[in-house]
Amino acid sequence: MEANVTHQILICLGSSCHSRGNAENLKYIQEFLKDRQIDSNIDFRGHLCNEMCKRGPVIEIDEQVYEGVTQSNLPIILSNHFDKAKCI
Numbered sequence: 001m002e003a004n005v006t007h008q009i010l011i012c013l014g015s016s017c018h019s020r021g022n023a024e025n026l027k028y029i030q031e032f033l034k035d036r037q038i039d040s041n042i043d044f045r046g047h048l049c050n051e052m053c054k055r056g057p058v059i060e061i062d063e064q065v066y067e068g069v070t071q072s073n074l075p076i077i078l079s080n081h082f083d084k085a086k087c088i
């Protein structure tokens with residue numbers, strides 16, 4: 001990781017997760033990080049299917065796995081992790 005990178009977000013871009021919500025979740029996360037000007041602190045990358053499709057869409061933040069991520073729970077997940085924790 002680069003020196004200023006303090007966190008990592010992994011998003012599954014396998015076909016199941018992608019079609020069930022991670023396409024929209026990807027855009028939301030990009031906007032969230034950009035709005036808070038923390039995008040340069042986050043190693044945000046996609047990965048292929050890792051066999052958790054039934055529990056998807058899946059994202060992972062600093063090794064914490066979130067399953068069933070939707071547009072309704074994603075804002076809470078990100079806010080709890082990056083706003084309330086003030087850990088940037």
Ligand code: FES
Pocket residue numbers: 012013014015016017018048049050051052053054056057058
């Ligand atoms: S497509 Fe995401 S776990 Fe399989």
